[in-house]
Amino acid sequence: EMASIMGVIRQFDSKEISVLQLHKRLLLYRDIIFDHKSRPVVGLEDTIEANIGPYRNELLQVTPRISEAPLSYEALLALTKVQTIDPVCVRKTRHDDNTILVNEVGLYTHCKDRFVQEFIDDMTSIGCEIRMVKSQYEKPCDVPLNIADSYFRVSQEGIPIIGINLAIAGSLTTLAHEVEHVRMWHECKIELASKDALLTKSQLANLANDFVMQPRQRVLSERRSIAAELKIETNDDSVFNRVRKPRARHIAESGYTARMLYPECEGIRDELHRCRWSEKSVDDVLVNELMANAVKEALRNRKKHFEYYMNKARTLCKASPTKRVEAAELRALAYAVRSHNVFECIFKYDIKRLNVIKIRYING
Numbered sequence: 046e047m048a049s050i051m052g053v054i055r056q057f058d059s060k061e062i063s064v065l066q067l068h069k070r071l072l073l074y075r076d077i078i079f080d081h082k083s084r085p086v087v088g089l090e091d092t093i094e095a096n097i098g099p100y101r102n103e104l105l106q107v108t109p110r111i112s113e114a115p116l117s118y119e120a121l122l123a124l125t126k127v128q129t130i131d132p133v134c135v136r137k138t139r140h141d142d143n144t145i146l147v148n149e150v151g152l153y154t155h156c157k158d159r160f161v162q163e164f165i166d167d168m169t170s171i172g173c174e175i176r177m178v179k180s181q182y183e184k185p186c187d188v189p190l191n192i193a194d195s196y197f198r199v200s201q202e203g204i205p206i207i208g209i210n211l212a213i214a215g216s217l218t219t220l221a222h223e224v225e226h227v228r229m230w231h232e233c234k235i236e237l238a239s240k241d242a243l244l245t246k247s248q249l250a251n252l253a254n255d256f257v258m259q260p261r262q263r264v265l266s267e268r269r270s271i272a273a274e275l276k277i278e279t280n281d282d283s284v285f286n287r288v289r290k291p292r293a294r295h296i297a298e299s300g301y302t303a304r305m306l307y308p309e310c311e312g313i314r315d316e317l318h319r320c321r322w323s324e325k326s327v328d329d330v331l332v333n334e335l336m337a338n339a340v341k342e343a344l345r346n347r348k349k350h351f352e353y354y355m356n357k358a359r360t361l362c363k364a365s366p367t368k369r370v371e372a373a374e375l376r377a378l379a380y381a382v383r384s385h386n387v388f389e390c391i392f393k394y395d396i397k398r399l400n401v402i403k404i405r406y407i408n409g
Contacts, residue, residue, distance in 0.1 A: 069370045115214035115287035122212040124158055124284070127151035127177050135198065135208065137183075144183040147193045149208055151177035160217055160283040164224050173205040173227050175220075195219045197226040203250030205230060215288035218278040225273040229266045230257050260316045260331055267308035297353050302346045303393035309339040310395055343387045354379035 050071075057067045129151050136147040153175040156162045168175055180193040195209040207223045209216060234253035237244065244252070257266055275294065280286050293301035303310070312335050320327045358375035361368045389396055 115289060116284050118212045121214070121216070121285065124156060125153055125161075125211055126155035128154050130176070133176075135178075135196075140182075142184075143186060145180055146183055147178060147180050147208075149176040149206070150179050153177060153211065156211070156285075158217075158283050158285050160277075160280065161211065161220065161285055164220050168205075168207065168224060168227060171205070171227070171231050173207060173231075175207045175209065178208040178210050195223050197223045197230070199230070199250050199254040201247075201251075203245075203247030205250065211285065215278075215286065217280070217283050217285035218274050218292075220285075221273045221277045222270040225270040226257075226266050229262075229269060230254060233257055260312045260319075260328070263315050264308045264312035264335065267311050271305070271307060296346060296350050300393055301350075302343050302390040305346070306339045306342055306391050309335045309342075310392055313339075314395055339391045340387060343391050347382060347385055347387065347390065350382045351379050354382065 053062070053067065053070050056062045057064075062070075130149065133149040134146050135149060138145045138147075153165055156165060165175055178193045178195070193208070193210060195207070198206050198208065200206060205227050207220070207227060209220055209223060211220065213219075230253050233256050234249050237249050237252055237256075256262060274292075278286060278292065278294075293299060293304050295301060313332055316328055316332055319325060354375045358372040358379070361372045361375065
């Protein structure tokens with residue numbers, strides 16, 4: 046079946062067929078290659094898929110997205126009212142020969158967007174401050190920095206604080222994520238107060254924070270936050286929800302598994318981080334439990350992803366027999382998906398850090 050491929054190449058070299066015709070024929074050959082039943086040689090599929098498998102259609106967006114382009118940094122900033130505060134440095138990160146400082150520089154008090162304002166009002170009612178965060182180099186540098194990761198923290202005085210820069214595109218979804226962390230912390234604080242009326246406000250706040258920051262509680266909190274993200278990010282009425290590259294929401298979108306399993310990843314990463322910087326030993330029961338859940342879900346997602354493309358290919362062939370090339374592309378995507386490394390699907394955004402600490406894993 047593959048012997049004639051050289052004839053196709055020769056036809057292209059002699060300009061008997063066009064680039065488009067060559068592309069179509071090669072796609073059909075690739076479909077033959079990915080048919081495992083026609084290749085009895087043990088291990089051959091691994092070699093072929095390792096080299097041909099990475100083909101992906103990155104332009105594919107399965108779920109509907111907000112069509113309008115995001116506003117500029119300056120335009121979003123103009124929609125908010127920020128009360129200036131003395132800069133509070135919350136993080137220092139070494140970068141080459143310089144240091145990046147993450148500073149809280151202001152307090153958000155009002156926003157013209159009603160969805161953001163609802164979050165501001167809700168957090169203010171429980172004493173939580175939403176502070177504007179900016180990054181800057183410690184030494185003078187020509188490269189400006191505004192982007193900083195959002196977070197939730199509790200100050201030594203017991204004040205809950207969300208650090209975020211609302212002028213960054215898509216910040217409404219990010220804010221919803223952090224607000225859910227605050228809500229879980231607040232629920233814990235209320236429960237602690239009901240058990241011990243003698244605890245002060247700051248004691249309650251910090252005890253609640255200690256509890257929700259435990260690895261198992263972090264997983265629960267992140268699950269709630271991911272659910273809050275998914276609920277609000279399709280809201281096309283807020284200009285703070287527009288992004289150029291939307292996050293994955295569908296099984297066929299790049300990064301879907303990593304996003305859905307972020308809670309498990311965060312729990313594992315947090316436990317490993319704690320043990321690396323302390324004398325504690327790793328909680329093997331917790332890490333194995335989280336890894337088992339993550340691998341099980343990742344394998345399920347990979348199977349569904351494979352079936353998604355194969356079903357689309359079958360439907361396309363039945364609907365129009367002339368769509369063989371398009372169906373071949375979909376089948377090629379399906380086999381590429383089946384060769385995806387499960388560990389890398391789970392830890393897509395943490396893979397480098399986990400490799401540094403030499404985590405051993407088995408490719409599912």
